[in-house]
Amino acid sequence: MRSRSPVVSFVSLGCPKALVDSERILTRLRAEGYELAREHAGADMVIVNTCGFLDSAQAESLDAIGAALAENGKVIVTGCMGAEPEKITQRYPNVFAITGPQQYESVVEAVHRAAPPLHDAFVDLVPPQGIKLTPRHYAYLKISEGCNNRCSFCIIPKLRGDLVSRPAADVLREAERLMTAGVKELLIISQDTSAYGIDLKYAASRWKDRDVRARFVELARELGTLGAWVRLHYVYPYPHVDDVIALMADGQILPYLDIPFQHAAPAVLKRMKRPAAQEKTLERIRAWRQTCPALTLRSTFIVGFPGETDADFEFLLGWLDEAQLDRVGCFRYEPVKGAAANDLGDAVPNDVKEERWHRFMARQQAISAKRLKAKVGTRQQVIIDEDGGAHVPAKWEPVRRQEHAQNEFVAKGRSKGDAPEIDGAVYVASRRPLRIGEIATVKIERADDYDLHGTAVGF
Numbered sequence: 001m002r003s004r005s006p007v008v009s010f011v012s013l014g015c016p017k018a019l020v021d022s023e024r025i026l027t028r029l030r031a032e033g034y035e036l037a038r039e040h041a042g043a044d045m046v047i048v049n050t051c052g053f054l055d056s057a058q059a060e061s062l063d064a065i066g067a068a069l070a071e072n073g074k075v076i077v078t079g080c081m082g083a084e085p086e087k088i089t090q091r092y093p094n095v096f097a098i099t100g101p102q103q104y105e106s107v108v109e110a111v112h113r114a115a116p117p118l119h120d121a122f123v124d125l126v127p128p129q130g131i132k133l134t135p136r137h138y139a140y141l142k143i144s145e146g147c148n149n150r151c152s153f154c155i156i157p158k159l160r161g162d163l164v165s166r167p168a169a170d171v172l173r174e175a176e177r178l179m180t181a182g183v184k185e186l187l188i189i190s191q192d193t194s195a196y197g198i199d200l201k202y203a204a205s206r207w208k209d210r211d212v213r214a215r216f217v218e219l220a221r222e223l224g225t226l227g228a229w230v231r232l233h234y235v236y237p238y239p240h241v242d243d244v245i246a247l248m249a250d251g252q253i254l255p256y257l258d259i260p261f262q263h264a265a266p267a268v269l270k271r272m273k274r275p276a277a278q279e280k281t282l283e284r285i286r287a288w289r290q291t292c293p294a295l296t297l298r299s300t301f302i303v304g305f306p307g308e309t310d311a312d313f314e315f316l317l318g319w320l321d322e323a324q325l326d327r328v329g330c331f332r333y334e335p336v337k338g339a340a341a342n343d344l345g346d347a348v349p350n351d352v353k354e355e356r357w358h359r360f361m362a363r364q365q366a367i368s369a370k371r372l373k374a375k376v377g378t379r380q381q382v383i384i385d386e387d388g389g390a391h392v393p394a395k396w397e398p399v400r401r402q403e404h405a406q407n408e409f410v411a412k413g414r415s416k417g418d419a420p421e422i423d424g425a426v427y428v429a430s431r432r433p434l435r436i437g438e439i440a441t442v443k444i445e446r447a448d449d450y451d452l453h454g455t456a457v458g459f
C-alpha cells in the first residue's frame with residue numbers, strides 16, 4: 001500500500017492556450033490528491049505539455065521530453081505535438097503515454113496508470129478556482145478552442161480542429177470564480193476571438209437572471225460588468241469588432257486590441273489566406289481611434305513569406321507608418337511541416353528575410369517609441385505585478401537608481417495598454433509600498449523605448 005500521495009512534475013510549453021490546458025490538467029490532478037514537484041527527479045512521473053506550432057517549438061518540446069526521460073524515466077506527453085505521435089516515438093520510443101491537445105481525460109487516465117491516486121484524496125485542498133500558473137491577480141480565460149480559418153502557414157486547425165466555443169454562461173461563471181479568488185485582470189484568449197459563438201449559432205445560455213448569447217460583443221459586455229480589467233487577445237478586424245470599440249470607449253473593457261495582422265500587402269494576405277483580409281483595415285483603425293482615442297493596438301507580422309516581393313514589403317512599411325500601431329512583434333517566416341504554404345514556392349532567401357526583418361523592426365520601433373512618449377505627462381491606471389520594496393532590484397535595469405529618493409518605494413506594473421508577458425512595463429515610485437494586484441494612478445514622467453516611468457499619485 002502506498003502511504004504518500006503520488007507526485008507529478010509538470011512542464012508547460014507553448015502559448016497561453018496551452019497554459020490554460022495545463023491549468024485544467026493540474027486542477028484535476030490536485031483535486032485527486034496528486035502533489036506537484038519542482039524537480040523531475042524523485043517525482044512519480046513527468047507530464048510534458050508540448051507546443052507544435054513551429055518547427056523550433058517542436059524541437060524545444062522534443063528536448064523537454066528528452067530531459068524528462070533522462071531525469072525521471074516515466075513521461076506522459078500531451079498538447080499539440082501529441083496530435084502527431086510518430087514524431088515523438090521516432091525519437092523516444094519509451095515514453096509512457098502520448099495524448100493530443102485538450103484530451104484532459106486521456107492525460108488523467110495515463111496518470112492513473114503511471115501512479116494511481118491515493119484512495120483518500122485531499123479534495124478540499126483545491127481552491128475553487130483551480131490551480132493557476134499565472135500570478136494571482138491575472139488569469140487567462142479561454143472562450144473557445146480550434147479555428148475555422150485555414151491560414152496557409154498554420155497547422156493549428158489540423159492539430160486542434162474546427163472552432164468549438166464554450167457557452168457564454170460557462171465562461172462568465174469561470175470569470176466570476178477567478179475574481180472571487182483574487183483575479184483583477186482577465187485575458188480573453190482563443191484562436192480567433194472575434195469568431196466566438198459561430199459554431200453555437202450564437203445560442204443563449206442562462207447566467208444569473210438572464211440569457212446571454214454566445215456572441216463576441218455580448219460576452220465582452222457581460223464580462224465588462226464583473227469589475228475586472230478585461231483584455232481581448234487574437235481578434236480579427238471583422239466589422240462587428242467596431243461594437244466592442246464602443247465598449248472600450250465607455251470604459252467597460254480595456255481599450256486594448258491584440259490583432260495579429262501578419263501582413264498588409266493584399267497579394268501576401270491572399271496567399272496567407274488570412275481572415276478578414278479584404279476589410280479596409282486602415283480606415284477601420286482610424287475610425288476605432290476616433291471612437292476610442294485611448295485605444296492601444298498590438299499586432300504581430302511575418303516578413304519573408306513565400307512570394308513576398310520588394311514592392312509588397314515596401315507596402316507593409318508604408319502601412320505601418322499609416323497604422324501607427326502601439327506594440328508590434330515580427331517573425332521571419334519559417335516553414336512549418338504540414339502547412340499549405342510549403343507548396344507555394346517562391347521562397348524568400350534568408351538574407352533578404354533578415355534584412356527585411358531589421359528594416360521592419362527599426363521602422364516600428366520609432367513608431368512605438370513615439371507613441372509611448374506621447375504618454376509622458378498623462379495619468380495612467382497601473383496594475384502592480386511586482387513589488388520592488390525600498391531598493392530598486394538589480395534586474396530592473398531601466399530604472400535609474402538616482403531617480404529614486406530615499407524613503408521611496410518602487411514597483412513594476414502595467415497600464416491598460418500593456419498585456420503581461422508581451423508588452424512593456426510601467427516602473428512606479430511611490431511614497432508607500434504597493435501591493436501586487438493593486439491598481440494605482442500613476443503620473444507618467446519619462447518613457448524609454450519600451451517602458452514608462454512615473455510616480456503614484458493616487459491609490
Ligand code: SF4
Binds near residue numbers: 156
Ligand atoms: S486564424 Fe489562422 S493562424 Fe490563427 S489559428 Fe486559425 S488558421 Fe491558424
